[in-house]
Amino acid sequence: MAIELGLMSGTSLDGIDAVAVDFDGPAPRVLGHLHQPFAPALRAELLALNSPGADELHRAALAANALARAYAGAVATLLDTQAIAPSSVRALGAHGQTVRHRPREFDGTGYTLQLLNGALLAELSGIDVVCDFRSRDVAAGGEGAPLVPAFHAEVFASPGEHVAVLNLGGIANLTLLPADGAVSGFDCGPGNALLDLWIQCHLGRPYDDGGAWASGGRVDTALLAALLTDPFFMRLPPKSTGRDLFNEPWLAAMPLVGVAPQDVMATLAELTARGAADAVARHAPATARLVVCGGGAFNGHLMSRLVALLPGARVMSSAELGVPPDQVEAIAFAWLARAHLERRASNRVAVTGARGERVLGAFYPA
Known part of the structure; x- marks a missing residue:
């Protein structure tokens, strides 16, 4: 072994x-x-x-x-x-x-x-x-970045089926695995980074457990529209991002005045879900199954929003396929190390x- x-x-x-x-x-x-x-x-x-x-x-x-x-x-x-x-x-x-x-x-x-x-x-x-x-x-x-799509293809691809894999870490990245065996992917927007930032600032908690605080708020449509105007969302792949873009100054520049903190939280959660769902609809509309991994897979509110925004796809946690969501990326880097030892491109x-x-x-x- x-x-x-x-x-x-x-x-x-x-x-x-x-x-x-x-x-x-x-x-x-x-x-x-x-x-x-x-x-x-x-x-x-x-x-x-x-x-x-x-x-x-x-x-x-x-x-x-x-x-x-x-x-x-x-x-x-x-x-x-x-x-x-x-x-x-x-x-x-x-x-x-x-x-x-x-x-x-x-x-x-x-x-x-x-x-x-x-x-x-x-x-x-x-x-x-x-x-x-x-x-x-x-x-x-x-x-x-992202570097995990080649690994996702080995673990989550299903012959004859259009599959997408969404990793909801601090940043959200999407892997597209169409039925023909091709592999593509890109970062699609913020994942948990802005959510964690906002709840830490207002409630002193490291994260929104299960999405409970966000689920009790109301999405502010004007704020959501402003957030979605960032050019990153409309850029064509290949593309990647991080805290260099989606950070506290970026959020502070948005029209937050007059929006209750819990409603901002609900709107940021909607931004994460919309960024991913819009990317699937735009680049892989035939997706039959969306496999979600990363810490965001434990956020029941985010998962429910993905289900609502992607009615044509079955949204599921990677746990249903036997791979716990919080282990997927670590396994991927073990896989990348193995590929390096074997001189395989990854x-x-x-x-x-x-x-x-x-x-x-x-x-x-x-």
């Missing part, structure tokens, strides 16, 4: 998901999963580094070290819990923490920046590390717009 580990900490900054995966069978088999919340100080610093600030290079380097230590701690706990020896793990695929994502901008190439000291993680874990997956695609002229030109398929990731031997 060959084991790969996957580590994911996404735009929502809720913590680290770690998985141990056996890919040798007909489908990935998760041997163990661990969620480890960020220490408050590390979370605050990673969030702050999404915006320009003083002494950024020094702070970013120390945050990358701290994240490597947090990753290594999650790995040690996971392996200990599952009685897996580090020597039996082929590689560890680690996403790192995105703090800037500006592909194709400025000089035509742009950049994407995921904080993580991969060398320190290899040193601390005693396991070969593959990280920095996005930069190679950006170097080849691509968006560097980006898709139709997704990122790169000049060709590339082997992704940087390798740090144990």
Whole structure:
């Protein structure tokens, strides 16, 4: 049995998901999963580094070290819990923490920046590390995101059926898997990032559990219309985004005056649902099944809005297919590490717009 580990900490900054995966069978088999919340100080610093600030290079380097230590701690706990020896793990695929994502901008190439000291993680874990997956695609002229569609195709595609996969993390990304076997995908708007920001500001909670606060509010149609005027929603793929766009200043520039905070919350939830549903209707109108993963799959209000907005598709959690929503992306990065070891390309030109398929990731031997 060959084991790969996957580590994911996404735009929502809720913590680290770690998985141990056996890919040798007909489908990935998760041997163990661990969620480890960020220490408050590390979370605050990673969030702050999404915006320009003083002494950024020094702070970013120390945050990358701290994240490597947090990753290594999650790995040690996971392996200990599952009685897996580090020597039996082929590689560890680690996403790192995105703090800037500006592909194709400025000089035509742009950049994407995921904080993580991969060398320190290899040193601390005693396991070969593959990280920095996005930069190679950006170097080849691509968006560097999303990277999960190739993995989604292996796990969720259904021959003869039009399937779409919606990952609702901090940012929402959509994978399109039509019946003919093609693979495409793109970021389609905010996922949980604005929702988490708003409820933290007004109720002091890290997230809206089940969408309870949003479901008790009223969608403000004028505010929703203003939110949807952002050019990102009408841009054609390939496209990707992050906190560089959908952030506190972006929201503060919207017509919020006179709208009750709970109604703003309901409107932001509708924005997430509409961004995804409109993208499906525009780019994959024949979709028969929408598989939802990521933390947003646990938000009953968001799920109900997707059902209402996409009456022609069966909206379902990835859990119904045997893959817990909060494990999908971590499994994907274990899969990406395996692809790197096997020198297999794991980006898709139709997704990122790169000049060709590339082997992704940087390798740090144990």
